[in-house]
Amino acid sequence: MNTRETLKVNERGHLEIGGADACDLAEKFTTPLYVFDEKHIRDMMGIYRDTLEEEYGGHGLVLYASKAFSCEAMYAIAKSERIGVDVVSGGELYTALKAGFPAGKIYMHGNNKQRYEIEEALDAHIGCIVVDAFSEADMIEEAAAKRGIVQNVLIRINPGVEAHTHAYVQTATPDSKFGFSVANGAAEEITRYILTKKHLNLRGFHCHIGSQIFEKDSFVLAAEKCLRFISEMKKTLGFETEELDLGGGFGIWYTDEDPEVPAEGYRGYLTALLDAVKKGCSEYGLKEPFLLLEPGRSIVGEAGVTLYRVGAIKEIPGIRKYLAIDGGMFDNPRFCLYGSKYTAVLANRADETPEEVVAVAGKCCESGDLIGTNFNLPKAKTGDILAVLSTGAYNYSMASNYNRNLIPPAILVREGKAAYIVRPQSYEDLVRNDEIPEYLK
Numbered sequence: 001m002n003t004r005e006t007l008k009v010n011e012r013g014h015l016e017i018g019g020a021d022a023c024d025l026a027e028k029f030t031t032p033l034y035v036f037d038e039k040h041i042r043d044m045m046g047i048y049r050d051t052l053e054e055e056y057g058g059h060g061l062v063l064y065a066s067k068a069f070s071c072e073a074m075y076a077i078a079k080s081e082r083i084g085v086d087v088v089s090g091g092e093l094y095t096a097l098k099a100g101f102p103a104g105k106i107y108m109h110g111n112n113k114q115r116y117e118i119e120e121a122l123d124a125h126i127g128c129i130v131v132d133a134f135s136e137a138d139m140i141e142e143a144a145a146k147r148g149i150v151q152n153v154l155i156r157i158n159p160g161v162e163a164h165t166h167a168y169v170q171t172a173t174p175d176s177k178f179g180f181s182v183a184n185g186a187a188e189e190i191t192r193y194i195l196t197k198k199h200l201n202l203r204g205f206h207c208h209i210g211s212q213i214f215e216k217d218s219f220v221l222a223a224e225k226c227l228r229f230i231s232e233m234k235k236t237l238g239f240e241t242e243e244l245d246l247g248g249g250f251g252i253w254y255t256d257e258d259p260e261v262p263a264e265g266y267r268g269y270l271t272a273l274l275d276a277v278k279k280g281c282s283e284y285g286l287k288e289p290f291l292l293l294e295p296g297r298s299i300v301g302e303a304g305v306t307l308y309r310v311g312a313i314k315e316i317p318g319i320r321k322y323l324a325i326d327g328g329m330f331d332n333p334r335f336c337l338y339g340s341k342y343t344a345v346l347a348n349r350a351d352e353t354p355e356e357v358v359a360v361a362g363k364c365c366e367s368g369d370l371i372g373t374n375f376n377l378p379k380a381k382t383g384d385i386l387a388v389l390s391t392g393a394y395n396y397s398m399a400s401n402y403n404r405n406l407i408p409p410a411i412l413v414r415e416g417k418a419a420y421i422v423r424p425q426s427y428e429d430l431v432r433n434d435e436i437p438e439y440l441k
Contacts, residue, residue, distance in 0.1 A: 004040065004262075004263075004302075005039075006018045006019065006037050006039050006040055007037065007040075007305070007389075009350045009351050013348075013349065013350060013351035013352070014347060014348055014350055015305075015345055015347040015350040015387050017035050017037055017305055017413055018035075018037040018038060018039060018040075018413030018414050018415070018416070018418075019413065019414070019415045019416035019417075020035075020413045020416050020417070020418050022035070022305070022307055022347035022348075022385060022387055023347055023348045023385055025307065025411065025413070025418055026307045026309065026347070026385045028418070029409065029411055029418070029420075030424075031307050031308050031309045031326055031327070031385070031408075032306060032307065032308050032325070032326055032327035032331050032408040033306065033307045033408055033409060033410075033411065034304060034305075034306055034331075034391070034392075034395065034396050034408055034409070034410035034411070034422070035304065035305045035306070035307060035410075035411055035413060035418075036069075036300070036303050036304050036392060036410060036411065036412050036413065036421065037303045037304075037305075037413060037414075038077070038303075038412050038413065038414040039414055039415075040263075040302060040303040041074075041077055041299060041300055041303045042077065042081060043263050044263060044266070044295070044298060044299040044300075044303070045062065045064065045077070045078065045081040045083055045299055046081060047263055047264065047266055047267060048062040048083070048266070048270065048293060048295055048299075049062050049081065049082060049083055051266075051267050051270045051271065051274075052270065052274075052291065052293065055270065055271055055274045056274050056277075056278075056288075056291055059288060059290055059291065060290055060291035060292060060293070061083065061084045061105065061290070061291075061292055061293075062083040062084065062292075062293050062294075062295065063083065063084040063085055063086045063105075063107055063245075063292055063293065063294045064078045064083055064084070064085045064086070064294075064295070064296060064299055065085075065086050065248050065294045065295060065296025065297075065299075066078075066085050066086065066087055066088075066092055066095075066096065066296065067086075067087075067088050067092065067296060067394075067397060068296030068297050068299070068300050068301070068392070068393040068394060068397060069296075069300045069304070069392055069393060069394075069395075069396055069397055070087075070091075070092045070095055070096075070397065071095065071396075071410065071421050071422050072095055072098060072099035072421070073099075073412060073421035074300070074421075075095065075096045075099035075100075075101040076099050076100070076101075078101065079099070079100065079101050079102065083105075084105035084106065084107065084127070084292075085101060085105065085106055085107075086106070086107040086108070086109055086294055087106060087107070087108050087109070088108070088109045088110045089110065089117065090114070090116060090117040090120050093106065093108065093117070093120060093121060093124065093126070094120070097124055103124045103125050103126045103127070104125070104126070104127045105127055106124070106126040106127055107126070107127055107128045107129070107130060107154075107245070107292070108121050108126060108128070108129045108130065109130045109132070109156075109206075110130075110132065111132045111133070111177050111178050112132075112133070112136075113129075113132075113136055113139075115139055115143070118136070118139050118140055118143055119143050122140075122143050122144060122147055122149065122151060123147075125149075127152065128152045128153060128154055128203065128243075129151060129152070129153050129154075130153070130154045130155070130156050130206045130245070131153050131154065131155050131156065131190070131194065131200075132156045132178065132179065132180075134190060134193060137153075137190070137193060137194050137197065137200065140153065140199075140200060141197045141198070141199050141200055144199035144200065145198070145199045149199065150198075150199050150200070150201050151199060151200055151201065152201045152203050153194065153200050153201065153202055153203065154202075154203055154204055154205055154206040154243060154245055155180065155187065155190055155191060155194065155202065155204075155205050155206065156178060156179040156180065156205075156206045156207070156208075157179050157180050157181075157182055157187040157205050157206070157207055157226065157229060158178065158179035158180060158181045158182060158187070158207075159182050159207055159209070159221075159222050159225035159226055159229070160181065160182060160183050160225065161209045161218055161221050161222045161225065178208070179206075179207070182225065182229050187205075187229060188232070188233065188236070188237075191233055191237060191239065192237065195237065195239060202239070203241075203242045203243040204230070204241040204242050204243035204244050204245070204289055204290075205226060205229070205230065205241060205243075205244060205245070206244075206245035206247065206292075207222055207226050207244075207245065207246055207247055208245075208246075208247025208248065208249060208294065209222045209247065209249060210249050211248075211249045211251075211297060212249070212251045212252070212297065213249045213250065213251050214251040214258070214259055214261075216268070216269055216272040216273075219246070219249075219269060219272065219273045219276075220272055220273065220276040222246065222247075223246055223273055223276040223277050223280060224276055224280055226244060226246070227244075227276075227277065227280030227281065227283075227284060227286065228280070228284070230244070230284070230286060230289075231284035231285075231286060234284075234286065240286075240287070241286070241289050242289060242290060243289050243290045243291075243292060244277070244289040244290075244291055244292070245291075245292035245293075245294065246273060246277075246291065246292070246293060246294075247293070247294050248293065248294040248295040248296055248297070248298070249297075250266060250269055250295055250297070250298040251297075251298070252297055252298050252301040252302050252390060252393075253302060253390060254340070254341055254342055254343065254389075254390045255341045255342065255343050256343070257341065266295075266298060270293070273293075274291070277289075277291060296393060297393040297394070300392040300393050301390050301391075301392045301393035302389075302390050302392065303392045304390065304391045304392020304393065304395065304396075305387050305388065305389055305390075305391060305392075306327065306331065306332065306387070306388045306391040306395060306408075307347060307385055307386070307387055308325035308326055308327045308385070308386045308387075308388070309325065309326050309383065309384070309385060309386070310323050310324070310325060310380050310381065310382055310383060310384040310385075310386055311324045311325060311326060311363070311382060312324040312382070313380065313381075313382060320358075320359050320373070321356065321358045321359065322358065322359050322360075322361045323358050323359070323360050323361070323375075323377075323380050323386070324360075324361045324362070324363060325360055325361070325362060325363070325371070325386055326363060327362055327363070327371075327408065328361070328362015328363050328364045328369045328371070328405070329362050329364055329366065329368070329369045329370075329371075329402065330362070330364060330399060330400050330401065330402040330403065330405045330407070331395065331396070331399045331405075331407065331408050332371055332388070332391060332395045332398075332399075333398050333399075333400070334394060334395065334398065335370055335371055335372050336368050336369070336370065337398075341372060341374075342371065342372050342375075342388050342389065342390065342391070343375075343388075343389045343390070344360065344371075344372070344375045344377065344386055344387060344388045344389065345377070345386075345387050345389070346377055346378055346380060346384050346385065346386060346387075347384075347385040347386065347387040348384055348385045349378050349384065350387075352378040353378065354376040354377050354378055355377070355378050355379045356376075356377065356378075356379055357374055357375065357376050357377075358375055358377060358380070359372065359373040359374075359375070360372055360373075360375055360386065360388075363403075363405070364402055364403050364405070365403055366402075366403075371388060396408075396410055396422065401425075401430060404430055406424065406425040406426070406427075406429075406430070407425050408424075409422050409423055409424040409425075410422035
């Protein structure tokens with residue numbers, strides 16, 4: 001098990017998260033339950049923020065990629081840690097603003113932003129919008145003109161870096177729904193186009209090559225290609241880039257197949273990236289741009305643990321043994337979508353030696369409702385508490401009410417104290433927006 005100071009096995013032989021006994025949490029808050037370690041979240045935000053300040057003279061801003069896990073408490077933590085955030089929908093923007101997050105430190109992404117989302121962003125006076133379509137540039141221009149304002153924008157470019165990760169989370173390959181390709185001239189074309197807009201202030205460019213990436217070389221190559229393009233735009237169009245957003249995508253530990261990157265180890269990724277930017281600017285005679293970084297998964301992924309209670313146990317001789325839990329694909333669809341692998345422990349017997357490899361099945365009426373098929377555990381019993389590690393990113397965010405199951409609540413733990421950050425749903429919540437037409441009554 002990948003352990004840290006705030007994730008360990010305590011003297012009772014139980015899993016302990018942020019100083020709180022996982023079994024006590026399961027008893028008090030019920031299961032399924034998303035548990036988030038506040039100290040780990042703050043530590044990761046601090047490492048990115050401090051490294052940028054120390055290695056790049058503070059000429060930049062860390063943006064928490066809130067699509068990984070969005071709720072008011074996360075924006076409150078980001079605000080207190082003096083970083084910015086990026087949002088990818090009107091809903092995330094609303095949540096950030098409701099939490100009191102400063103609009104000037106919000107950046108908005110999305111490959112198909114809706115008109116109302118753009119208008120909401122302009123009305124809130126957010127810091128920047130990342131343009132991802134010609135039609136979107138027109139919508140922002142029109143909406144900004146009506147309001148008599150000039151909106152800061154970046155252009156999302158596609159440098160053509162193929163990172164070693166799952167195909168569904170690669171975002172800078174030639175065939176991607178995101179960005180404008182540098183190779184085929186689309187990036188230059190959109191740059192020329194936006195420079196003609198009176199109500200758009202082009203600040204620079206944005207690039208994001210994908211998720212769950214461990215190779216430093218991928219990030220370095222992306223930076224080098226972006227700087228080459230920036231140099232070409234300066235020569236060709238006389239456009240001097242003020243800001244460069246190099247995205248996120250730093251990998252985290254899910255299983256022993258992944259490298260264990262200690263919190264401080266992420267400094268290495270940033271240092272390599274920052275060195276590449278400084279070297280490229282020197283080589284091309286560019287001023288060093290205001291640099292933006294967008295870590296999401298690496299901030300919140302390992303901070304999250306999901307607790308379940310083991311229910312039915314079914315063994316198919318010679319084939320597989322299934323442990324059924326009270327959650328499933330409605331609270332974690334990532335195995336079904338990507339074949340994502342996880343590590344699990346029995347939280348109430350965390351000090352025991354694993355004896356068998358089992359599949360963990362959810363409670364949905366769906367054959368494919370699995371959390372994984374190769375968990376190495378002690379021989380489980382009905383009633384045991386199963387903890388699935390590294391579930392902080394893209395679990396709650398992707399949860400649904402499939403089969404009209406309730407999306408689990410989320411709690412934040414710190415120094416042994418726990419509090420809700422997302423309260424439990426009720427059956428009334430499920431039917432709140434239902435309507436029966438008069439003719440059916």
